[in-house]
Amino acid sequence: MRPMSARKRIRAALVGCGTVGGATARILLQDKELLLRRSGVEVELVALVDKSFDHARSLGIPEDIFRSDLDEVLADPTLDVIIELAGGVEFPRTLISRALDAGKHVVTANKALLALHGRELFAKAREKGLTIGFEASCAGGIPVIRAITDGLLANEIDAIYGILNGTSNYILSEMIHKGSSYADSLDQAQQIGLAEADPSLDVQGGDTAHKIAIMSSLAFGISPEFTDIPVSGIDNLDEQDVLAGRDLGYVVKLLAVAHRTPLGVAMWVGPAFISREHPLAWVEGPFNAVSIYGHAVGHTLFYGRGAGGDPTASAVISDILGLALGITPALFGHTGFWPDRNGETRQLPAGSEELRFYLRIMAVDKPGVLAAISTILAREQISIASLHQNEQARGQELIPVVITTHTCTRQAMNRAVQEINALDITGAGAVLLPIVDEHPEKIS
Numbered sequence: 001m002r003p004m005s006a007r008k009r010i011r012a013a014l015v016g017c018g019t020v021g022g023a024t025a026r027i028l029l030q031d032k033e034l035l036l037r038r039s040g041v042e043v044e045l046v047a048l049v050d051k052s053f054d055h056a057r058s059l060g061i062p063e064d065i066f067r068s069d070l071d072e073v074l075a076d077p078t079l080d081v082i083i084e085l086a087g088g089v090e091f092p093r094t095l096i097s098r099a100l101d102a103g104k105h106v107v108t109a110n111k112a113l114l115a116l117h118g119r120e121l122f123a124k125a126r127e128k129g130l131t132i133g134f135e136a137s138c139a140g141g142i143p144v145i146r147a148i149t150d151g152l153l154a155n156e157i158d159a160i161y162g163i164l165n166g167t168s169n170y171i172l173s174e175m176i177h178k179g180s181s182y183a184d185s186l187d188q189a190q191q192i193g194l195a196e197a198d199p200s201l202d203v204q205g206g207d208t209a210h211k212i213a214i215m216s217s218l219a220f221g222i223s224p225e226f227t228d229i230p231v232s233g234i235d236n237l238d239e240q241d242v243l244a245g246r247d248l249g250y251v252v253k254l255l256a257v258a259h260r261t262p263l264g265v266a267m268w269v270g271p272a273f274i275s276r277e278h279p280l281a282w283v284e285g286p287f288n289a290v291s292i293y294g295h296a297v298g299h300t301l302f303y304g305r306g307a308g309g310d311p312t313a314s315a316v317i318s319d320i321l322g323l324a325l326g327i328t329p330a331l332f333g334h335t336g337f338w339p340d341r342n343g344e345t346r347q348l349p350a351g352s353e354e355l356r357f358y359l360r361i362m363a364v365d366k367p368g369v370l371a372a373i374s375t376i377l378a379r380e381q382i383s384i385a386s387l388h389q390n391e392q393a394r395g396q397e398l399i400p401v402v403i404t405t406h407t408c409t410r411q412a413m414n415r416a417v418q419e420i421n422a423l424d425i426t427g428a429g430a431v432l433l434p435i436v437d438e439h440p441e442k443i444s
């Protein structure tokens with residue numbers, strides 16, 4: 001074996017010993033030798049702060065590191081890094097700010113916090129000559145932050161497409177492949193530690209939006225206005241659309257999309273159809289995948305577990321080691337696109353991106369219905385790609401008419417849907433889902 005160069009030491013305190021914090025503490029303690037052998041870094045976990053230590057005790061974490069007094073921990077001059085794994089927004093915002101004031105580096109998995117207040121916290125870290133590691137904030141165990149800020153540095157990033165929420169992907173897989181109910185699947189996702197403390201962030205798309213906002217700021221050098229990102233989740237998805245899409249050769253996924261257009265970066269989050277041949281279509285269960293397109297490298301695809309204690313701890317620990325090795329500070333100090341360094345936002349106004357759509361309308365089965373619908377679509381310059389009316393449903397008061405369109409803007413589509421919904425021959429709100437095609441490689 002090659003002799004190891006000088007051993008480095010880093011002293012860490014961890015705040016929040018839940019799913020991710022517990023796994024991080026356990027791995028740091030159990031695998032101390034492995035980490036030292038692989039990285040040359042000795043991580044000393046010297047303090048663990050939580051509201052209760054029951055979970056930490058159940059993991060066999062030694063009680064002599066349990067601390068209830070955060071002030072005392074922050075005042076320890078020998079401490080190098082605070083690992084924030086408490087979740088929420090206001091408490092960690094204050095905690096990280098105080099940790100930076102106390103001269104400590106920070107590692108966090110908190111995407112909600114960074115999407116909303118990252119700019120301010122990164123600016124403060126830079127001013128103090130400190131670093132915030134946040135690999136675990138996006139796509140759990142997949143080292144995608146490092147990929148964007150290091151491995152893909154030679155590229156102008158053109159697009160990111162991702163399945164970024166393990167909980168939603170898990171729920172969709174359970175419902176589609178095992179026939180489980182939505183409620184049971186969500187409950188299961190919570191039991192196995194995938195979901196956020198507030199699971200509405202998962203199923204309504206907010207968590208995915210936090211992640212794409214962070215990744216876009218690094219990839220495109222923009223400061224996304226979080227509230228300007230159109231977001232929807234899987235909570236209102238109707239099984240009949242999942243099945244109708246499947247008949248058309250599509251799979252439904254909760255997607256995050258961000259790509260350059262001449263007028264700015266288009267960004268949105270929502271359930272969408274992708275071809276069953278698309279590489280993201282076979283991503284199942286708690287797995288995430290991120291497709292990143294660079295001008296030199298072309299299409300890259302990163303795949304792995306996007307949620308859960310151990311996979312996320314893997315990313316947290318790589319940040320701690322990266323700090324000790326000087327890798328993360330070097331990237332933070334030298335490279336171009338960080339939330340606090342980015343200029344003004346160039347986000348495409350919501351709804352103006354060109355997309356294909358799936359549209360399901362519940363309509364009466366009588367002459368002139370399709371003509372009325374297609375007239376409205378034509379007025380908005382929306383061209384129909386396919387149209388299917390379910391013969392089996394004949395006899396019901398309203399039957400589904402499924403239309404796929406050629407590309408048009410969401411604004412045009414929304415206007416058309418509003419008019420269609422107002423017709424007296426159509427029923428409850430039409431369902432609109434984007435159809436996402438394979439992104440073109442723009443390699444030079």
Ligand SMILES: NC(=O)C1=CN([C@@H]2O[C@H](COP(=O)(O)OP(=O)(O)OC[C@H]3O[C@@H](n4cnc5c(N)ncnc54)[C@H](OP(=O)(O)O)[C@@H]3O)[C@@H](O)[C@H]2O)C=CC1
Pocket residue numbers: 015016017018019020021049050051052085086087088091109110111112136137140193194195196197306307308309312
């Ligand atoms: N779970 C996952 O798969 C992933 C989670 N993340 C992120 O990691 C972070 C932690 O998530 P997770 O481990 O799932 O959350 P958990 O709710 O399982 O754990 C959080 C822990 O922190 C404690 N805590 C909360 N507030 C305080 C406080 N003020 N002082 C001390 N302790 C506090 C909680 O105590 P109590 O329960 O009593 O409130 C709990 O023990 C979040 O930001 C989350 O978004 C990122 C990637 C994946």
Ligand SMILES: N[C@@H](CC=O)C(=O)O
Pocket residue numbers: 137139140164165166167168194195196202207306307308
């Ligand atoms: N709740 C999140 C956890 C990881 O970020 C998810 O399900 O992806």
